[in-house]
Amino acid sequence: MARLLLGTRGSALARTQSEWVANVLRNTFADLSVELRIITTTGDRVLDVALSAVGDKGLFVKELEQALLAGDVDLCVHSAKDMPTATPPGLMLSAFPVREDPRDVLVVRHADVGTDLATLPTGARIGTSSLRRASQLRYHRPDLHLNDVRGNVDTRLRKLASDQYDALILAAAGLRRLGLWDGTPGASIGAALVYPLDPSVMLPAVAQGILAVETRTDDETTNRLVAALDDSAARTAALAERAFLRRLEGGCQIPVAAHAVLTEAGLHFRGMVGALDGSTLVFAEQVGDPAQPEAVGIAVAEAVLAQGGEAILAAIRSQQEAQR
């Protein structure tokens, strides 16, 4: 009987996602045993600093990849949006399971706070640590007070309940996977209420709602098994959105967002780069060939750069350089 060791972070969300993947494998292969191994990452340890200040996305990933390369585990399950766009030599993203709701949600502290960005009270205090969310919030509502919020989903909701914020912006996928939200607009979590944000108002993070299963490239046995998890629509979106990000980032923390959807007409891709202060958001949109997802992502990235994205990125680079 084959046995797989699955490496995961220890947060409730990471364990829930990993348990879901393990169960799909167990249900697909009757005599397969899948066991979880919890691995603590730097991102889990450094909780007192803004994420954008501690370093790059690798924070939640590096220790998992080391365990994989060392042969301590056979596969790792990540939130694809936390993954750097470069995968280390010897490793591959071997499966992208079916996508959960890609949207962000507004979680308000109580019913009087509002139901969307437009109805939030003047000067409301919003918890978010994401440059992408901050840029789009500032564009729509320059009056809002944005405050950093770190920690896992439970911690963030506790800080909201204790009146440190009037509202949070969170990923719908995290709440759905944790069983905290059923997708109904206005559903409650304790006294708090959850309202989905339309992607036209808050374009999601690259690969938001998608899981990435990572394995060793040469591990044919595991790769054959995890292929059963792959969803072609999720894979197409993940490859397109990650190619978009790869073309733009250049080692900088930037407000960037993207959403790719398969439609009858083709792969509909919308991408954005925003100024840190929300003064400008540059969007581009294309319908491309779903068989060439990375080409679609790159083409939209180039359109964003040409239409003002390049100037935004240059300003961010010189600002971040000055801080070093």
Ligand SMILES: NCc1[nH]cc(CCC(=O)O)c1CC(=O)O
């Ligand atoms: N940044 C942390 C993170 N990484 C993945 C998710 C949610 C699940 C997902 O997007 O797949 C979250 C929480 C959040 O942004 O609210």
